[in-house]
Amino acid sequence: MSERLPVLLDWPASSVHGWGILGLNLFMAWANDPDLQPLMGAPIVQSVLTGYDQSRVLALEEPIAESNRFQVNLGRFRGAAMRLDMPVVKGFGNGLIDPGGVTGTPNIGRCIFEDTRLEKVDDKLANCDILLCASRWNAELLKGKTRKRVEIIYEGVDNTIFRPGPRPGLLDQNKFYIFSGGKVEYRKGHDLVLLAFKEFSRRHDDAVLVTAWHSPWPQLSAGFRGKLNAPLELAADGTIHVKKWIASNGINPDKVIEIKQIHNTLMPGVLCDVDCAIFASRAEACTNLPAKEAMACGIPVVVAANTGMKDLIDGGNCIALKKQKPVHDFTECGTEQWGESDVEEIVQALEKLYADSSYRHKMGRDGAAWILAKSRTWAHHARQLKSLIMSL
Numbered sequence: 001m002s003e004r005l006p007v008l009l010d011w012p013a014s015s016v017h018g019w020g021i022l023g024l025n026l027f028m029a030w031a032n033d034p035d036l037q038p039l040m041g042a043p044i045v046q047s048v049l050t051g052y053d054q055s056r057v058l059a060l061e062e063p064i065a066e067s068n069r070f071q072v073n074l075g076r077f078r079g080a081a082m083r084l085d086m087p088v089v090k091g092f093g094n095g096l097i098d099p100g101g102v103t104g105t106p107n108i109g110r111c112i113f114e115d116t117r118l119e120k121v122d123d124k125l126a127n128c129d130i131l132l133c134a135s136r137w138n139a140e141l142l143k144g145k146t147r148k149r150v151e152i153i154y155e156g157v158d159n160t161i162f163r164p165g166p167r168p169g170l171l172d173q174n175k176f177y178i179f180s181g182g183k184v185e186y187r188k189g190h191d192l193v194l195l196a197f198k199e200f201s202r203r204h205d206d207a208v209l210v211t212a213w214h215s216p217w218p219q220l221s222a223g224f225r226g227k228l229n230a231p232l233e234l235a236a237d238g239t240i241h242v243k244k245w246i247a248s249n250g251i252n253p254d255k256v257i258e259i260k261q262i263h264n265t266l267m268p269g270v271l272c273d274v275d276c277a278i279f280a281s282r283a284e285a286c287t288n289l290p291a292k293e294a295m296a297c298g299i300p301v302v303v304a305a306n307t308g309m310k311d312l313i314d315g316g317n318c319i320a321l322k323k324q325k326p327v328h329d330f331t332e333c334g335t336e337q338w339g340e341s342d343v344e345e346i347v348q349a350l351e352k353l354y355a356d357s358s359y360r361h362k363m364g365r366d367g368a369a370w371i372l373a374k375s376r377t378w379a380h381h382a383r384q385l386k387s388l389i390m391s392l
Contacts, residue, residue, distance in 0.1 A: 004037040007389060008074075008088040008104060012042035015050065015263040017183075017216060018155075018289055019091060019112075022378075024048055025158060028056070029382030031063035036386055039067045041074070051161075051265025077102045087389050089132075094333060096124045103127050106392045110134075111142055114187055114283040114307070116334035121145040130392065132385075134286035135308030137337065153385055154311065155286045156378040157296045157371060161265055164298030164368050165272045174206060176354055177257075179270070179277035179299065181212040181290035184221035184232055184240060186330060189280035189304065189341065191226025196278070196346035198251050204354065207255060210274055211242055212290070214261035271297040275360065276353045280346060282327055283338040284308040291318075292376060295367035300360050302349045306339030316363060317370040319349045 013027055014020020023040060030038040044064045049057050077084060078101040088104025094115040109128035118141060125131065131150045133139040139152045171177060178197065182188045190213065201207040215221065218240045225231040230248035235241040239260070243253040259270055267290075271277070277294040279301060287308045294301050295318065303309050305320040313320045324339030353360045371377070 004033070004035060005389075006037045006039055006070075006086045008039045008041065008084065008086060008102070010041035010088055010090045010099070010101065013040050013044050013048050014216075015048045015265065016261055018286070020048070021264050021289070022155065025156070025378035026382050026385065027063070027067070028060065029379055030386070031060050033386070035390065037066070038063065039070050039074075043068050043071050048263075050263045074102070083107075087392070089385075090128075092125070096121060098124060098127060106130060108132060108389070108392075111138065112285045113138060114285050114333065114338075116141060116336035116338075118142070118145045118334075122147065130388075132388075135284070135311050137307045137310065138285050141336075151388060153381055153388070154376055155289050155292065156376050156381040157289075157293050158264075159296055159372065159377045159379075161268050162271075162293045162296035163268070164364070165268070168269060168273050171208075171257075171273050175208045176204065176206050177208050177210050177274040177276075178350065179210045179212070179274040179294060180279075181277070181294075182279070182281070182288075183215035183217065184213050184224055186224060186226055186332075187281060187283045187338070189226075189282050190224070191228045192280040192341055192343055192346065193278050194228060194246065194249060194251065195343045196280075196350065198249070199343070199347050200350045200354075201251065201255050203351075207354075208257060209251075209255060210257045210259065210270065212259040212262075212267070212270065213242060214239060214259070216261070267293060268297055271299050274299060276300045276302065276350070278302045278346060278350070279309070280304050280321065280341045281309065282306070282330075282340055283335070287311045287376075292371065296371045296376075298364040298368040300353055300363035301367060302346065302353075304339060304341045307337060314370060314374075315366075317367045318363065319352070321345050321349065 009023050013024040027038045030036045083103045089108045092109050092111045094113045106129035110132040134155050139150050142150050180193045184190050197209045221240050222234050223231050228249045232245045233241045242258045247253045279288050279291040284307050302319045305322050306324050321341040323342035323345045327335040327338040
């Protein structure tokens with residue numbers, strides 16, 4: 001067998017945030033690949049495998065050990081800012097700031113950004129041989145500012161765990177459960193979700209909001225208010241105080257189920273017990289991973305028709321919030337093509353799903369089928385990225 005080509009994914013694997021979930025799923029897909037040997041940009045800790053079946057964990061033992069052994073050399077290489085004789089995929093976020101350290105042969109820049117102030121792009125991405133985006137929106141913005149090759153590879157889901165399944169039945173089945181996920185911040189539109197839920201729950205006493213809003217960076221969420229009266233505060237333990245925030249904004253906290261930070265593998269158990277999900281983001285660089293995971297589980301989703309989320313909307317696979325108001329009052333970053341959803345349109349979408357269980361279930365089935373038909377899986381993402389790397 002020919003020697004495998006090492007590929008450095010130059011960021012940490014994780015099971016609790018987007019970049020980490022991407023890295024972990026790429027690593028798992030390539031762990032026993034005949035052509036590629038994945039290496040992560042930080043040690044892989046055992047806890048990231050929480051919730052995976054034992055056969056998968058055992059198959060990853062040696063690949064993880066090899067990646068972790070590589071970390072000693074990687075530290076040395078970074079210190080010398082070396083160009084490595086292997087492909088390196090590097091992450092570029094808002095501002096497209098080069099994270100530094102090593103560069104690869106080739107050097108692949110994965111550019112994920114909501115800030116549309118794109119200045120001196122070719123200077124910032126000078127070390128990159130090719131650029132990757134995860135939405136048409138990001139790709140088109142980037143193509144307008146650089147002469148470098150730009151490719152799109154969509155985020156995926158692990159369809160071995162995110163798939164339609166029976167409701168666990170742990171929740172009161174006489175209630176109507178609405179899921180909302182993602183780190184609390186202005187662009188995610190949690191204020192709009194709460195305003196819509198406040199009105200919807202006033203009309204329907206059986207409405208329950210299920211929140212998965214915790215993240216590894218609670219301090220970045222503290223103080224957020226958006227269009228609400230009261231800002232989000234931190235609790236004594238340093239996490240976001242979700243129930244207090246909800247109560248301070250006039251919503252009965254008993255109508256909210258707060259999911260603390262959990263591993264990605266445990267999310268299907270939450271999603272399969274809800275009736276629908278809302279994603280009212282003002283901007284998404286990718287396509288909104290929690291929305292895609294909900295769709296894969298057969299949950300009907302309501303999504304804002306703006307930025308990267310437009311790549312999720314296809315016929316009846318979801319409810320698209322089409323009333324999008326331009327965002328001009330946010331000064332922390334550029335907001336070109338961002339959109340703010342209309343609260344009343346969110347309420348109307350919830351009313352439609354609430355009133356018609358057949359409509360709800362058909363949309364859930366169509367959404368799950370769309371995920372597979374369009375190959376929005378991590379396995380396909382890994383195949384696409386491998387094909388690109390092997391062609392360079």
